[in-house]
Amino acid sequence: MKKTIYALLAAGFVGLMASSAFAQSNPNPSAAAIASAKEILTDKHIQELYKEAVPSLVERSKNTLLQSNLNYQKDLNEVALKVAKDMAGREKEIGDQIAKIYASRFTEQELKELVAWYKSPLGKKVIEQEPQIFAAARGFMDQWAQTFSQQVIDKFRAEMKARGKAI
Structure with missing residues (x-):
């Protein structure tokens, strides 16, 4: 889930950066704007981020129910297939909602320009490179957080030692 959130945020961020003029929020985007936004999302393969949402949530729900209903394991497994x-x-x-969000943040013209840009050689390269860029960024962020966390703990220990309290 954390990776999905990172990816969705990254996809939105890159979309914002690609637009030369960021539009004010439009709570009622046109059908054409939504269609252009959907085209952008398709070109960016955003559906890959949530294509397993239904089976994943069904499985998670089944496992939650199994925790307190172990005697129904066979039935819950069968029902999970039906529910899925x-x-x-x-x-x-x-x-659909992501497309509406895009369409509410950009004008119809900006969305058309974004569609064209994502179909350009540079736009295609951005789409191709984004997964590796964000994976590397996530890796760095995880490593940074681990190192920084240890530095924070060391700082706590030093401060507590200065107070005469070893931790």
Whole structure:
């Protein structure tokens, strides 16, 4: 889930940076603006971020129910298959909402320009390189947090030692 959030934020950030003029928020984007936003999201393969949302949430829900209903494991496994089938496709709601968010932040013209830009050689390169860039950034952030955390703990220990309290 954490990786998905990072990826969604990154995708939105890059979209903002690619636009030369950031539009004011439009709470009622046009159908054409939403269609352009969906095209951008398709070009950026954003659906890869949430394509497993339904099966993943069904599995997580089943496991939650299993914790307090172990005697129903067989039934819950069978029901999980049915629930996943019945709810298949609902992840599309995520993509639709992301498109509306994009369309509410950019004008129709800006979205058309973004569509063209993402289809350009540089836009395609951005799309191709983003996953590796953000994976490297996540790796750095994780490493930085671990190192920084140790420095914070060391600082706490030094301050507590100055107070005569070893921790």
